[in-house]
Amino acid sequence: MSQSAIAIRGLEKTYAGGKRALKGIDLDIPRGSMFGLLGPNGAGKSTMINILAGLVNKTGGSADIWGFDIDAHPRNAKRSIGIVPQELVFDAFFTPFETLELQAGLFGVPKSERRTMELLEAVHLADKAHVYSRTLSGGMKRRLLVAKALIHNPPVLVLDEPTAGVDIELRQQLWDYVRTLHTGGTTVVLTTHYLEEAEALCDRIAIVNQGEIVANDFTSVLLSTAGDKKLIVTVDRDLAEVPAGLGDRAELKNGRILTLTYDKRTRNAGQVLAAVAAAGLGVIDVSTQEADLEDVFLELTRA
Ligand code: ADP
Ligand code: MG
16 A cells, blocks of 8 residues: 555556546655646646545546555545645526535435534635535635535645635635645645746645656755856946857946856856956945746756
């Protein structure tokens, strides 16, 4: 049995039309992590999630959830995971309360153990418990789906593009709640094509591109492996052009501000500043700029 929350081996999906959406994915999502699956639209994120949810049939490989193989032990696998789908699908003629009660029934949660109102309160929908779901805003529907995914108290919560259609304030509330769940021990997986979201929330990130995992590491490590760093130097006189000797990655702005991009794996700031001094320039001010996740992402998903 796997000690990972989710373990995926050689996962393949070729859709009926011939599109190979997943090309032999290997991925371990550690228990207790807040894990980001980051990738551009069409990368294969939802395909992977929908296979775990039992909504899409894989065409190869294997996956287990909380140690339960999705083929050999589908019921236990399903009980171990709650999934908030990318598409907002549910019955518009049920109230949020009824929606959750129905879902609890499907999972066989005994009446005495149901937490319907508690969950509605947690996602700030208690005052909407008895209105028709079709009258809810997009953000409220998303939060109702989060409550629905949690009804059977699964150890793993997966959110597929959770911020689509959710306004900024409610997004914050949603994140606060997700963080609380994570602190309480729930393993959280979220897919997103927003870098800032993954960078801000996730302790680990896997980057998916064209059906393949192209990076998988701690967020901090991914950030530090981005090679480029910038040194922004204000010099003591106006320049007409970038002085020779500063390399072809130097840019001049406003006559006095030089932006010097260098690969921190092969050079350091001291060497860059020495080159400025060697060009006969005095330095008035210096600041640095690290690569952010966007740089890593662009580097790795460049076609
Ligand atoms: P993501 O969630 O990362 O945006 P998807 O998993 O939705 O990516 O899609 C991956 C690829 O599979 C895309 O090229 C998409 O067009 C294709 N695809 C997704 N669902 C289907 C489907 N039901 N039938 C055929 N192709 C599909
Ligand atoms: Mg998707």
